[in-house]
Amino acid sequence: MIDAMKSETVPVGHRIINQGETGDYFYVVEKGQVTFLVNDNDVGSCSGGGSFGELALLYDSPRAASCVAKTECELWKVDQKTFRYILANSTNSQKHDVHVILKKVPFLAELDKIDLIKLSDAFTSVTFPEGGRIINKGDEGENFYIIQEGTAKVHDIGFGDSTYTEQPIKAGDFFGERALLTGDPRAANVTATSTCTCLCLSRETFQHVLGPLQGAIDRAMKKRTLLAVPMFANSKFQQFEVTRLTDHFFEKTFPPGTVLAELGKPLVQNLYVIRSGKVSVVNQDGIRTTLKDADYFGDQSLKEPDGCLSAETITVREETKCGVLAKHDIEDVIGNIARLGQPLAPAYTSLNRSIRFKDLVKVRILGVGTFGQVWLVSHKKTEKAYALKQLRKREIMGHHQVEGVMREKNIMASLDHPFVIELVSTYQDEVNLYMLIDLVQGGELFTVIHSEKRDGIPNGNARFYAACILEAISHLHCREIAYRDLKPENILIDQWYVPVKVSKLAR
Amino acid sequence: MVRPSQSIEVGALIFLFKLHVPNPIHANQYCRGYCILVDLGFAKVVADKTYTLCGTPEYLAPEIIVSKGHDKGADYWAYGALIYEMIVGYSPFYSEGTDQVSLFKRIVQADYEFPLDVVQEQAKDLIKKLLVQRQSERLGCLASGESDIRDHAWFEVVNVDKLLRKQWPTPWVPKIKSALDASHFESYQELENEIPAKSRPLTTAEHVAFKDF
Numbered sequence: 001m002i003d004a005m006k007s008e009t010v011p012v013g014h015r016i017i018n019q020g021e022t023g024d025y026f027y028v029v030e031k032g033q034v035t036f037l038v039n040d041n042d043v044g045s046c047s048g049g050g051s052f053g054e055l056a057l058l059y060d061s062p063r064a065a066s067c068v069a070k071t072e073c074e075l076w077k078v079d080q081k082t083f084r085y086i087l088a089n090s091t092n093s094q095k096h097d098v099h100v101i102l103k104k105v106p107f108l109a110e111l112d113k114i115d116l117i118k119l120s121d122a123f124t125s126v127t128f129p130e131g132g133r134i135i136n137k138g139d140e141g142e143n144f145y146i147i148q149e150g151t152a153k154v155h156d157i158g159f160g161d162s163t164y165t166e167q168p169i170k171a172g173d174f175f176g177e178r179a180l181l182t183g184d185p186r187a188a189n190v191t192a193t194s195t196c197t198c199l200c201l202s203r204e205t206f207q208h209v210l211g212p213l214q215g216a217i218d219r220a221m222k223k224r225t226l227l228a229v230p231m232f233a234n235s236k237f238q239q240f241e242v243t244r245l246t247d248h249f250f251e252k253t254f255p256p257g258t259v260l261a262e263l264g265k266p267l268v269q270n271l272y273v274i275r276s277g278k279v280s281v282v283n284q285d286g287i288r289t290t291l292k293d294a295d296y297f298g299d300q301s302l303k304e305p306d307g308c309l310s311a312e313t314i315t316v317r318e319e320t321k322c323g324v325l326a327k328h329d330i331e332d333v334i335g336n337i338a339r340l341g342q343p344l345a346p347a348y349t350s351l352n353r354s355i356r357f358k359d360l361v362k363v364r365i366l367g368v369g370t371f372g373q374v375w376l377v378s379h380k381k382t383e384k385a386y387a388l389k390q391l392r393k394r395e396i397m398g399h400h401q402v403e404g405v406m407r408e409k410n411i412m413a414s415l416d417h418p419f420v421i422e423l424v425s426t427y428q429d430e431v432n433l434y435m436l437i438d439l440v441q442g443g444e445l446f447t448v449i450h451s452e453k454r455d456g457i458p459n460g461n462a463r464f465y466a467a468c469i470l471e472a473i474s475h476l477h478c479r480e481i482a483y484r485d486l487k488p489e490n491i492l493i494d495q496w497y498v499p500v501k502v503s504k505l506a507r
Numbered sequence: 508m509v510r511p512s513q514s515i516e517v518g519a520l521i522f523l524f525k526l527h528v529p530n531p532i533h534a535n536q537y538c539r540g541y542c543i544l545v546d547l548g549f550a551k552v553v554a555d556k557t558y559t560l561c562g563t564p565e566y567l568a569p570e571i572i573v574s575k576g577h578d579k580g581a582d583y584w585a586y587g588a589l590i591y592e593m594i595v596g597y598s599p600f601y602s603e604g605t606d607q608v609s610l611f612k613r614i615v616q617a618d619y620e621f622p623l624d625v626v627q628e629q630a631k632d633l634i635k636k637l638l639v640q641r642q643s644e645r646l647g648c649l650a651s652g653e654s655d656i657r658d659h660a661w662f663e664v665v666n667v668d669k670l671l672r673k674q675w676p677t678p679w680v681p682k683i684k685s686a687l688d689a690s691h692f693e694s695y696q697e698l699e700n701e702i703p704a705k706s707r708p709l710t711t712a713e714h715v716a717f718k719d720f
């Protein structure tokens with residue numbers, strides 16, 4: 001940043017900034033004094049260490065005040081373009097503020113700020129080359145790591161035969177906390193997949209500061225364990241659902257000889273993840289497998305109907321500690337068990353190609369935008385009403401928005417939520433693109449808030465709309481989509497008309 | 508023995524059942540009046556950060572204004588501003604006759620006030636936690652993500668499961684008369700018969716850009 005700033009010396013009385021001109025520089029005063037004038041009235045001043053003109057860095061805007069050198073001044077200045085360029089690029093590459101990253105570590109977020117600062121002082125930075133091993137499975141764990149920059153992967157998880165999904169990790173992610181707590185050997189390898197800078201914290205310090213937080217850390221471990229089971233990793237759960245599932249994932253110790261399932265007998269439908277101990281599984285053909293640390297079993301039974309019979313006999317060999325998650329608890333959280341292991345529906349499948357463009361009759365305009373209009377249309381055969389967004393291709397190209405429009409269409413097609421508008425179909429001709437969307441007849445939330453009678457709505461009503469909007473936004477966010485234009489004009493109130501003849505038919 | 512009044516009731520029930528069941532919309536008047544998020548023109552998959560200045564000035568988050576790079580967290584700022592506006596009747600950083608520069612300045616400094624006795628304490632608490640300059644301290648951007656908002660005391664009375672199933676009472680159901688009733692939208696009648704301005708036709712190469720639409 002400092003490198004990009006230019007030094008400038010100005011004489012007494014020099015007008016550094018003229019009110020009303022478009023601003024382009026931001027200034028820092030090294031030496032001297034600067035007076036601020038609005039309409040030639042003195043409104044303030046600044047001297048060594050002070051700065052002015054910062055809004056020029058944010059936006060092309062007319063200067064709100066004139067700035068005149070009261071004494072000879074030594075100034076440093078930087079222009080908007082440079083500033084933005086540096087800021088944009090540095091945010092990517094610059095070392096993340098340790099404190100900010102620590103706040104993102106779920107169990108550290110609960111620490112108070114002073115503790116976090118104390119903790120961040122103890123971190124040291126280590127850089128691993130691409131392919132470099134950060135953690136070696138089996139080694140005694142000593143460090144807790146936070147990735148500051150670059151990427152890595154967690155692989156070869158566990159010591160048994162179960163296959164776990166390899167987990168890619170990136171800046172802001174953390175690992176290694178388990179070994180810090182238990183002193184156990186590392187249960188997985190972690191390898192840098194690009195040049196990877198990590199912050200690491202030694203065991204003593206960690207335990208010193210985080211000793212009482214064991215419970216919170218256990219939760220983080222449980223969540224990770226659960227999400228490493230492929231069936232859970234491949235399910236698209238909302239964050240709150242994962243948290244609730246983790247709450248139900250309890251630890252239980254079984255003495256040797258405990259029979260967890262018996263061939264041909266009704267089965268207790270649970271997922272088990274072994275923390276320590278040994279369990280033997282004998283299937284119908286009498287083949288025996290032994291499961292140990294970090295292995296899991298029972299996952300397949302979760303999707304079976306209630307009361308299904310066991311296809312194996314599972315016996316505890318040594319005292320075994322397991323994480324247990326019951327099917328009925330999963331159902332309580334996610335509703336339909338069929339969602340387990342169901343990744344998000346692929347995009348574009350939801351479009352209804354049976355509605356032909358020539359069957360749509362334009363009724364009136366509902367809205368006007370930069371690239372075209374939104375029409376109320378009626379389907380000739382079904383008489384169902386829709387909204388048709390019409391966008392002129394030439395205008396889109398002129399505004400360099402081809403990518404933006406394609407993105408809008410792809411995002412809309414990939415979403416499916418009761419509170420998010422549905423894209424029904426798309427069309428195009430020589431001149432226009434068309435998006436056929438559901439008609440929402442109730443008008444904008446804006447007109448609900450700002451009616452002829454008053455501005456603002458009662459607390460309870462606001463809460464209702466806020467709760468709906470939160471769900472809509474969360475639906476986007478859990479797909480890593482930022483909405484970026486939340487305002488009352490972009491929320492419509494759901495209402496549609498049911499033709500009377502539907503009821504007559506029903507009779 | 509079935510008393511006559513009983514059988515009539517049963518008959519009425521069957522009638523209602525037949526009338527309503529094939530069309531569950533009738534059975535549940537609650538399902539109108541919900542919010543629908545529209546216009547995804549700015550929506551973008553943001554795995555890391557984005558630097559495009561976009562949105563509507565009044566609802567821009569500080570990090571967008573200072574081009575620090577922003578992500579989903581900016582939506583929670585706008586969400587806080589929206590809740591404020593719903594209850595108070597104007598947006599938090601709006602002030603009459605103000606220029607955009609002072610608007611941005613107020614946003615960057617998270618400089619806003621609550622009018623006296625308008626906003627209920629819990630709502631005020633939520634707004635305060637959303638309109639926070641630093642993303643790392645803003646509700647919704649913390650470890651538990653949007654769950655922190657969902658679990659906030661203001662929302663305690665809301666049953667999210669019922670809300671999502673549209674089984675929760677809505678505050679207001681707009682009145683409409685027909686399938687083509689657009690009375691809740693502004694009229695653009697003057698534009699409807701306008702013949703679109705002729706523009707240069709697209710070349711074959713240009714058409715290719717829209718191939719996958």
